[in-house]
Amino acid sequence: MLKALQLEPEKCTGCLQCEMACSYENEGVFNPSKSRIKVFTFHEEGRFAPYTCSQCAEAWCMHACPVEAIVINADTGSKDVLEDVCVGCKVCTIACPFGTVNYNADSGKVIKCDLCGGEPACAEACPTAAITYVDADHTGLERMRAHAAQTIPRDQ
Amino acid sequence: MKHVIVGAGPAGVVAAESLRRLQAGASVTIVGDEPEPPYSRMALPYMLINQVGESGTYLRKGATHFSDLAIDVRQDRVVGLDRKQQQLTLADGGSMTYDRLLIATGSQPTSPPIPGIDLPGIYSCWTLEDGRNIAARAKPGAKVLLMGAGFIGCIILEALAKSGADLTVVEMEDRMVPRMMNDTAGGLIKSWCEKQGVAVHTSTKVTGIEQVGDGFTVTLSTGDSVAADLIVSATGVRPNIDLLDGTGVETDHGILVNRNMQTNDPNIFAAGDVAQGRDFSTGEYTVQAIQPTATEHGQLAARNMAGLAGAVHRGSVNMNVLDTIGLISSSFGLWMGADGGDSGELLNRDRYRYLNLQFNDDILVGATSLGLTEHVGVLRGLIQTKTRLGAWKDRLIEDPTRIMEAYLGSTQAIGFNAAVL
Numbered sequence: 001m002l003k004a005l006q007l008e009p010e011k012c013t014g015c016l017q018c019e020m021a022c023s024y025e026n027e028g029v030f031n032p033s034k035s036r037i038k039v040f041t042f043h044e045e046g047r048f049a050p051y052t053c054s055q056c057a058e059a060w061c062m063h064a065c066p067v068e069a070i071v072i073n074a075d076t077g078s079k080d081v082l083e084d085v086c087v088g089c090k091v092c093t094i095a096c097p098f099g100t101v102n103y104n105a106d107s108g109k110v111i112k113c114d115l116c117g118g119e120p121a122c123a124e125a126c127p128t129a130a131i132t133y134v135d136a137d138h139t140g141l142e143r144m145r146a147h148a149a150q151t152i153p154r155d156q
Numbered sequence: 157m158k159h160v161i162v163g164a165g166p167a168g169v170v171a172a173e174s175l176r177r178l179q180a181g182a183s184v185t186i187v188g189d190e191p192e193p194p195y196s197r198m199a200l201p202y203m204l205i206n207q208v209g210e211s212g213t214y215l216r217k218g219a220t221h222f223s224d225l226a227i228d229v230r231q232d233r234v235v236g237l238d239r240k241q242q243q244l245t246l247a248d249g250g251s252m253t254y255d256r257l258l259i260a261t262g263s264q265p266t267s268p269p270i271p272g273i274d275l276p277g278i279y280s281c282w283t284l285e286d287g288r289n290i291a292a293r294a295k296p297g298a299k300v301l302l303m304g305a306g307f308i309g310c311i312i313l314e315a316l317a318k319s320g321a322d323l324t325v326v327e328m329e330d331r332m333v334p335r336m337m338n339d340t341a342g343g344l345i346k347s348w349c350e351k352q353g354v355a356v357h358t359s360t361k362v363t364g365i366e367q368v369g370d371g372f373t374v375t376l377s378t379g380d381s382v383a384a385d386l387i388v389s390a391t392g393v394r395p396n397i398d399l400l401d402g403t404g405v406e407t408d409h410g411i412l413v414n415r416n417m418q419t420n421d422p423n424i425f426a427a428g429d430v431a432q433g434r435d436f437s438t439g440e441y442t443v444q445a446i447q448p449t450a451t452e453h454g455q456l457a458a459r460n461m462a463g464l465a466g467a468v469h470r471g472s473v474n475m476n477v478l479d480t481i482g483l484i485s486s487s488f489g490l491w492m493g494a495d496g497g498d499s500g501e502l503l504n505r506d507r508y509r510y511l512n513l514q515f516n517d518d519i520l521v522g523a524t525s526l527g528l529t530e531h532v533g534v535l536r537g538l539i540q541t542k543t544r545l546g547a548w549k550d551r552l553i554e555d556p557t558r559i560m561e562a563y564l565g566s567t568q569a570i571g572f573n574a575a576v577l
Contacts, residue, residue: 009568038531040561049564060533063455064448066166066196067208068217087202087212090477093529094486095448097537099560103484103529108207 002077004136005120007050011130014039014048021125025116034104036113037122037131050122050131053100053113055079061112064095077136078115086110157182159461160244160252162234162399163260164188166196166447167428169215170454171258171461172227178462184226185252187244189233192284198447200287201315204294210284237403239421256423256461259411260454261396263429263445268391272365277372278387281312293386296320301374301384303362305332309390310345310480316388317354317481324355324382326362336476336487341524344508348483395430395443408432410443415469417457425461427453436471436540437489437521444474473540477532483508486532489539490514490522497521500553511556518549531560538563
C-alpha cells in the first residue's frame with residue numbers, strides 16, 4: 001500500500017520542528033530555509049499550515065525536466081531529484097503549480113520532498129500529529145490530486 | 157498505425173513515449189537530423205561550463221531507452237512531404253510512409269543582416285556542435301561579444317561569464333530580456349550584470365564585424381568599436397517550417413494548429429517550438445518556444461494522434477525562469493498586466509529583489525520576480541487554476557510575498573474553512 005504525508009493544519013502549532021528535522025535529515029544542518037516542508041502562518045485566522053509536495057500523479061516537475069533528473073521512486077511513489085543529473089535550470093520550479101520545488105543556490109540544484117525514502121523525518125518530529133505518514137487512501141490525497149487536475153485549466 | 161515524428165527534441169520525444177504508452181502495438185519512428193542521441197538545448201549552457209558532460213544534455217539517460225520502448229530513432233533529414241501519398245522523402249534518398257505525422261522540428265537561430273555576420277568564428281549557441289565550439293574558445297580572459305540579451309542570450313551569458321571570459325553584451329532593445337521582463341526587472345538585471353563586470357550596451361546595434369588577425373573588431377551603432385576573440389550570436393530564432401513550403405499545410409509565424417494540435421491536414425500534427433499553439437492567457441495562437449510548452453504540446457499531440465477523445469488544448473501558460481550570473485528571475489502569463497486589472501509590487505533595488513503581481517478581478521493573471529527561488533511555481537498554479545483570491549487579493553497587493561499563503565488559504569482547509577472543506 002502506497003503511503004503519503006497527511007497534513008492537518010488544524011493540529012499544527014507552528015513549532016517548526018518539521019522544518020528543522022527535514023533540514024537536518026536532508027542537508028545535515030538545522031536551517032529551516034533548507035527544509036522541503038514549510039509551515040505557513042495565517043495571522044488573520046490564527047492558524048498554521050504545513051505544506052510540501054503531494055507527490056502528485058501529474059508530476060509537472062518530472063515532465064518539465066529537460067534532462068530526466070526527476071524520477072519516480074518505485075518503493076514510495078515519490079518524485080525524486082537525482083542530484084548528479086540535475087543541471088540547475090530551474091524549469092521544474094516554475095512548472096510545479098504547488099510551488100513545492102525550490103532552487104538551492106548553495107548546491108546549484110533543485111530540492112523537493114522525497115519522503116526521506118519512506119521514513120519522513122518531518123512526520124517523526126511533529127509533536128502534535130499534524131504531519132503523519134499514512135496509507136495514501138486516507139490522506140485527502142485525492143482531494144489534493146483533484147486540485148492538481150484543475151491545473152489543467154478550465155475552459156475560458 | 158504508423159506514427160512518424162520529425163524532430164528529436166523534447167516535443168518529439170515526449171510525443172513518441174506517450175504514443176507508445178497509448179498504443180502498445182503502433183509503429184513509432186523519430187527522425188532527427190543531428191548526429192547525437194536526442195538532447196536538450198536547454199542543457200547546453202551547463203555543458204559550456206563543464207557542469208555536465210555531453211551525455212548530461214541527453215533527454216533520456218538509458219542507452220537502450222528508445223529501443224526498449226520500440227521507438228525507432230533515425231538520423232536523417234526530411235526533405236519532402238507528399239500529403240496525398242502520406243509519404244516523406246529523406247535526404248539519404250529513402251522515403252517513409254505515415255498514418256499520422258507529427259512535425260516537431262523546433263526552431264533555428266536567425267542572424268541580423270550585418271556586414272561580416274557570416275565570418276568563421278561567429279557562433280550561435282544552438283546545437284551541441286555550437287556548444288563544443290564555444291567551449292573551446294571561451295577561455296578565461298578571452299574577449300567575448302554576445303549579440304542579443306533575450307532569454308537565450310541571457311542563459312548563455314551566465315555560462316560565458318562563469319567561464320571567466322571578458323564579456324560584452326549588445327542588445328538592440330532598451331532593456332535586457334525585453335520579452336520576459338518589464339523595465340524595472342530588465343533594468344535591475346542590467347545593473348546586476350554590470351556589477352559583475354559585464355559590459356552591457358542596450359539600445360545598441362552591432363553595425364559591422366571585421367576580421368582582425370585571429371579575432372574581430374565589432375562596430376556598434378553608438379560609434380564605438382569593441383575587440384573580440386569570439387562572437388556569440390543570440391539575436392532570435394525562427395520556427396523550422398521550410399519543410400512545409402508548397403505542401404498546403406497552413407503556416408503563419410509557426411505551423412497553425414487547432415486545439416487538438418492538428419494542422420489543416422487531419423493526419424498531420426505539430427508540437428513544440430515550431431507550432432503556433434494556444435496561449436492560456438490570451439487565447440491567441442503564438443509560438444512560445446519554451447520547454448514546458450513543448451512537452452505539453454508533445455503529450456497532447458500524441459493523445460490526438462492516438463485518436464483519444466477530449467485531448468483538447470486549453471492553452472499553455474507562457475513562463476520563463478532565468479539565472480543571470482546568480483540573479484534568478486521568472487515571469488508568468490500576462491506579466492505586463494491586463495487591461496483594467498490591478499497590480500501589487502514590492503521592490504528592493506539594493507538587494508535586487510522584486511515581485512510584481514498582476515490581477516484581473518480577483519484572479520492572478522501574471523507575475524514577474526527577481527531574487528525569488530522559493531515557491532515560485534505557485535504563481536503558475538494560481539494563474540492556471542484561475543483561483544478566485546477573494547480577500548487574499550488585497551493582502552497580496554499589500555504584501556506580494558504571501559503567494560503561498562494566498563494559494564493555501566484559497567484552496568486548502570485552513571482556518572474557518574477547515575470544518576467544511
